[in-house]
Amino acid sequence: MTTFNPFTFLARRSIEAWLINREKIDVKAFPLEEWDESLLRPSGCFVSLKKKDGSLRGCIGTISPVYDCLADEIAANARSAATSDPRFLPMNKDELPEIVVSVDVLSPLERIHSLDMLNPKKYGIVISKGFSKGVLLPDLPGVNTVEDQIKIAMMKAGIASLEGATIERFTVRRYSESQE
Template sequence: MSENAPHPLIELARQSIISKIQGTEFVVPPNLDSEFETPSGVFVTLKKAGRLRGCIGSLTPKTGTLAREVAHNARLAAFKDPRFDSVSREELDQLSIQIEVVTPPVPVENPGELDPAVDGLVVKCGKKQGVLLPGLEGVNTVDQQIAICREKANIGKNEPVRYSTFRVRHIT
């Protein structure tokens, strides 16, 4: 990989989005690095002019391999994030793509010991679940993380919850 070439997973995400816009089938290339063949949860974030344009992810793999998970979640972020309209052909060159490869979530008894800069958070109540990636701008405390997760999952302030944490490897 040359210094200016995009990371192979970033290129994979971009090609997956392009193929959807063009109406063609996307097939994950067979000659990828073996690390991309292992199962892993992954989040794909799209930004336009530094602002969020879409983000979809999975804490646990749904498609079998990291490469397939990236391609799948890239399409979901571009076309199925309910907060945004679908990405248009005209926007493609303006999009930046970020990928966060997720470690398996582990239960945590005392979320107050977590560091929002490096620890992602899962807040769960029954079937409702809120997830927040680590290192988000403006989220500086665990209490902020918990409040955002509760709001995302529509979990009331006094409802009992379980916490899990995870870490990510950033790819840009």
């Protein structure tokens, strides 16, 4: 028996509405307060789409909220993950049964002053330098050390050196559809 998950439900409904009808969902039409009050507050989030074999199909997110409530943030990031991730062609509706949706809700960013404050299984990171920024979610396959995490985030940002860079960490609440 699968437990209802409002976070992945909103993400999937947003993707379906867009791919099938080119419509945006109205999140206010859902009983958000009954489902989870955090959906009514602003928060950054990432929506990841994976194929059933586990390979990534799209991932888009915001480290700081753009919308007034998390539900709108999820809906917008879900549409973008399906259609605007520059690493992939836009999804089509025929792919819907083959994807598994996950939503990571981010805590506020916390600046770190020592690499000892990092743990790639527990914390995601944001490395910033000038106008460049690299984000890496926590607990990703193949990212086992702080060094791996920093190297990948720097590469994503196009940063060659940590000198003058800012490192911030965050935690996530991760919600994923079951892969049954």
